[in-house]
Amino acid sequence: xxxxxxxxxxxxxxxxxxxxxxxxxxxxxxxxxxxxxxxxxxxxxxxxxxxxxxxxxxxxxxxxxxxxxxxxxxxxxxxxxxxxxxxxxxxxxxxxxxxxxxxxxxxxxxxxxxxxxxxxxxxxxxxxxxxxxxxxxxxxxxxxxxxxxxxxxxxxxxxxxxxxxxxxxxxxxxxxxxxxxxxxxxxxxxxxxxxxxxxxxxxxxxxxxxxxxxxxxxxxxxxxxxxxxxxxxxxxxxxxxxxxxxxxxxxxxxxxxxxxxxxxxxxxxxxxxxxxxxxxxxxxxxxxxxxxxxxxxxxxxxx
Amino acid sequence: xxxxxxxxxxxxxxxxxxxxxxxxxxxxxxxxxxxxxxxxxxxxxxxxxxxxxxxxxxxxxxxxxxxxxxxxxxxxxxxxxxxxxxxxxxxxxxxxxxxxxxxxxxxxxxxxxxxxxxxxxxxxxxxxxxxxxxxxxxxxxxxxxxxxxxxxxxxxxxxxxxxxxxxxxx
Numbered sequence: 001x002x003x004x005x006x007x008x009x010x011x012x013x014x015x016x017x018x019x020x021x022x023x024x025x026x027x028x029x030x031x032x033x034x035x036x037x038x039x040x041x042x043x044x045x046x047x048x049x050x051x052x053x054x055x056x057x058x059x060x061x062x063x064x065x066x067x068x069x070x071x072x073x074x075x076x077x078x079x080x081x082x083x084x085x086x087x088x089x090x091x092x093x094x095x096x097x098x099x100x101x102x103x104x105x106x107x108x109x110x111x112x113x114x115x116x117x118x119x120x121x122x123x124x125x126x127x128x129x130x131x132x133x134x135x136x137x138x139x140x141x142x143x144x145x146x147x148x149x150x151x152x153x154x155x156x157x158x159x160x161x162x163x164x165x166x167x168x169x170x171x172x173x174x175x176x177x178x179x180x181x182x183x184x185x186x187x188x189x190x191x192x193x194x195x196x197x198x199x200x201x202x203x204x205x206x207x208x209x210x211x212x213x214x215x216x217x218x219x220x221x222x223x224x225x226x227x228x229x230x231x232x233x234x235x236x237x238x239x240x241x242x243x244x245x246x247x248x249x250x251x252x253x254x255x256x257x258x259x260x261x262x263x264x265x266x267x268x269x270x271x272x273x274x275x276x277x278x279x280x281x282x283x284x285x286x287x288x289x290x291x292x293x294x295x296x297x298x299x300x301x302x303x
Numbered sequence: 304x305x306x307x308x309x310x311x312x313x314x315x316x317x318x319x320x321x322x323x324x325x326x327x328x329x330x331x332x333x334x335x336x337x338x339x340x341x342x343x344x345x346x347x348x349x350x351x352x353x354x355x356x357x358x359x360x361x362x363x364x365x366x367x368x369x370x371x372x373x374x375x376x377x378x379x380x381x382x383x384x385x386x387x388x389x390x391x392x393x394x395x396x397x398x399x400x401x402x403x404x405x406x407x408x409x410x411x412x413x414x415x416x417x418x419x420x421x422x423x424x425x426x427x428x429x430x431x432x433x434x435x436x437x438x439x440x441x442x443x444x445x446x447x448x449x450x451x452x453x454x455x456x457x458x459x460x461x462x463x464x465x466x467x468x469x470x471x472x473x
Binding site: 041042065071074146194195235 | 431432458467
């Protein structure tokens with residue numbers, strides 16, 4: 001679709017614009033601008049993984065951290081591939097992000113939700129796939145999640161995720177109001193270092209059905225509603241964490257009930273350039289099929 | 304119509320994000336300036352004693368354990384390209400002595416810290432967040448190598464990490 005290409009181009013342009021403005025801000029702040037030859041100055045795992053929509057975070061929810069391994073003196077970037085198998089469906093999900101001066105994060109992701117046999121049952125065709133592209137921006141607004149262990153103040157970021165779905169015909173048929181939408185969120189992340197515990201809470205304003213895979217708005221509800229997401233990770237050592245996540249979702253469509261999502265995960269970063277996450281995820285009901293549970297696996301590379 | 308609307312949302316969201324970003328940056332600089340102002344009159348306590356951490360000191364095998372930890376830590380700092388420039392020309396024995404005292408006091412030991420505060424001792428070093436994190440990493444690796452439990456490592460690091468505000472000058 002040409003419009004999608006245009007979106008991607010526009011997104012890249014915006015990313016470039018943001019990059020130059022951030023560099024400008026840096027140049028004005030410091031007497032000497034010096035990114036240095038070194039990269040990846042963040043402590044391992046503190047750049048987060050990649051969540052479904054491509055922002056740095058856990059698997060389901062964004063964290064307030066800026067993605068990539070760059071500190072405030074550096075640029076970081078990462079790419080990810082995630083696969084979720086729930087029994088009746090599977091999701092392939094991949095994307096890239098850039099983190100600038102630990103301040104701004106731009107991300108692009110594409111989700112491919114494969115309906116397998118359900119597609120045929122619904123008369124859409126065997127294995128019909130819903131594709132969704134997501135462009136995300138996140139800005140660290142206040143606080144320092146990792147080092148300010150003497151303060152209660154968490155790191156707080158605000159962000160948006162603009163989503164476009166390629167199945168406008170099907171979406172209209174099932175009662176979705178739109179094939180595109182923008183989520184807005186505020187995220188707070190705090191590392192309780194003495195307890196080796198990392199906690200994130202996110203409030204998201206959204207109209208998305210099944211995070212956008214089934215479009216935006218519906219016959220039951222078409223307005224923005226606040227949703228709550230949380231992620232908790234217990235650090236076992238410098239490179240290994242286990243945790244759980246929860247994400248509430250609206251229920252806008254008359255044709256199918258929509259459930260909240262949760263998962264339990266293990267995240268392992270053998271190096272700063274690679275992290276692997278495996279989770280058991282419960283995605284509840286997704287169109288005529290209950291109990292969509294299964295394995296979530298994600299790989300992230302970056303610097 | 305929809306496309307125009309979405310472009311509009313995207314554009315306004317982006318303008319908003321740039322504005323927020325600049326605002327956040329300004330706020331950060333202001334906070335840093337506040338910290339600096341506060342610290343010029345009174346730097347943070349470089350060795351805030353916490354007697355509740357005595358069991359952690361046991362995990363570090365007491366003052367003797369800290370002393371031998373510092374030998375290994377200094378070797379690590381000199382072996383790492385990122386931290387080497389800060390220590391190769393320093394009085395390494397003095398640094399190790401002060402670090403031993405500092406860690407010992409923080410962990411509730413019967414020691415006396417005889418060094419300067421963190422602001423004064425790092426004023427001329429030009430330490431960045433990247434440098435700071437590099438040192439933390441070397442310390443983490445050395446602590447792990449010595450078999451110090453991860454939770455005890457973090458209890459010490461939780462006391463040291465906030466000192467980034469006095470140590471970083473860039």
